[in-house]
Amino acid sequence: MDLMVFLIPAALFLALLGLGAFFWSLSAGQYDDLDGAAHRILIDEEDDA
């Protein structure tokens, strides 16, 4: 029973952290070009000399 006092806030805090991360990614424009993001991972790092 005592444990719940810590566990419930801890669980809520972790979930809020996830929610905050989602909000950040949304406003950072990470959802604006979903097709492009899927293809960009296939592009090798440029090594032009």
Next chain:
Amino acid sequence: MAHAALAGEIGCPSGLSPASDDASSADPSAFVRRDAQGRDTLELMVQGAKCSGCIRKIEGGLLALPGVGDARLNLSTGRLRVAWRPGALAARDVTAALTRLGYGASAFDPAEAVRRIDEEGRALLRRLAVAGFAAMNIMMFSVPVWSGDGEMGPATRTLLHWISALVAIPAALYAAQPFFRSAWRALRVRRANMDVPISLAVVLTLAVSIAETARQGDHAYFDGITMLLFFLLIGRYLDHRLREQARTAARDLLALQTVTASRVEADGRVNAVASRDIKVGDRLLLAAGDRAPVDGVVEEGDSEFDCSMLTGETLPQHAGVGTVVRAGVVNLTQRIVLCVTAAARDSAIAELARLIEIGEQGRARFVRLADKAAALYVPVVHSLAALTFVGWLWGPMALRALGFEAMDVDARVALLNAVAVLIITCPCALGLAAPAVQVVATGRLFKRGVLVKSGDALERLAQVNVAVFDKTGTLTRGKPRLVSAVDADTLLAAAALARVSRHPLSRALVEAAGPGAAAKDAREVHGEGVEAGPMRLGRRSFAAPQAADSDDGAMELWFADGVRPPVRFAFADAVRSDAAQTIAALRKRGMRVELISGDRRAAVAAAAREAGIEDWVAGASPSDKTARLAALRAEGKFPLMVGDGLNDAPALAAAHASASPGTALEASQAASDIVFQGEGLSALVEAVDVAKAARARVVENLLFSALYNIVAAPLAMAGLLTPFIAALAMSSSSLIVTLNALRLQTGSKRLWT
């Protein structure tokens, strides 16, 4: 250079999209804007970018230009943003570089492209995330309450309820705002939409649950209400995304329409101006390949015009000084100077725009299936909830009056049961029923190269029973094609001359011959043909004056090399290879097919015969076409219009549903519900099939939602509903509806026959 291997390749390296060969002649410099960091920026719409290779080629190619600091391509929207140091290069260099890479590009009017980020969609996603967060966390407190039934003391249970309330109240009030606002808007005009019962359920459920928690009661619906909002917001977001797609497509087209023109100033300099800034009396330079942005009269020069977009006529028309030019025609061979007689908004195009608007008003009256269901659903649910409350409150009294034994219940229980009805019947499944299906259906068609512009478009497409085709550019390719058999050497020799000309017949000859080099000293003799030393290609009178006239009326080119007898190349605007097959497939689906064209009788009759269409009309004006569609509608038919020209645009807007090929003019694409890419017409049949299947899925989903409510509502009315059952029923019904929608994705084999 690291990608030397790529340098020679043109267009999409994966071959997903054909390379674009037309050089964009409009100067985009009128659309360059200075950004906050003092750089010049330009927004472009790129055609043909499909894969990661395209991203690398386009971004890499542009960054290699001197002074370019930033180039970013959005693959989802096809928009490219380029920023460079002012003065380092001209806007034209950017489009020229893209053309070299093999991609078509057109500049955006920044005024039209401002609202690039979909703020409303982001806000909905945020609310969706909050509702999801609340639903999951409250479930963490609810599961112990459900499973610990009997073992858990009331103190622990109430503590868990209070913590749930702490999460649920702010989350629900925040997440439900779109529903509150929409319900309020509807109530203010004394109407009820789906959001009225939703809002009522949210507010009442929260209030009753708080009251129950305060008196240490058994049942609190914090879990149910947040989950409900979560599911509803998913449906709302999907719906929003579809509408946004349609709006963006329309806006992109509008932005593209604002083409630039080259204005000749009094001092002889040529400036790029946006077409809306053109005034009467301005002198415009129209290079070969340019489209006239406004009406005017030819002042200098002598050329040929392609009027097919306006009249449906395939043969180019000659134009000299004094010829009246209407907006929308394409200048083919020589540069000319045009004196403007009407500004863009007064041009012939404006009259067409007015006709389009009238057509679209008619279409706005279409009521979507889901809205029809909502209109039935709202009064039923409200009466049921009211009946439950009244029944529990006064039912026992009435029973006693009839001589039965009955215990009075207090108003609290009556209210609790009424709220339970509102919760359980809340239209989760109904809200997801249509959007989930439409998202899957449009996604599937998109992969086939068919862009569906809205969810209603699919519903309207499913109803069509008459298909009306335009000829030029729709049933046919809109471009002449070589039809006579000639030996390969002659063809190559003639094509070497044709390569220097923009005339459609020359282009067709080059297309038939394949890649090769142009003849060295070839020059175009205006209005006659091309000559290179002793070789001549062109009109009969120019290339082979002694040859006998063969009057079969076909488009022809003559080729003489000065040694052998002259050769005749005959051309025809051939019907697309799969046209007859497509029309037969549409017939098999119970559709009547008609052909209505502005072209000459003989040409239309030939195309109709080849495609297998019996009902055809030739020489039709744009208003004749809309009149035909109106007549069909008056007969109670649902016509589908398929067309590509500017003269088809009003008809496209007036039809019940409309489609245009990807080669159509922007205005026609904007007026159409679906745009299909590729050489063939068969995508149309698939679009109709998918639309029909989607409609069947939506109806199934709506029926299922009704069935679910028929089972669940009596349970709630009888007071048998617990929060556990409510949560289970709501989530399972939403899941079933979504899974049913996903069946569209996999059902491809059965659909296409």
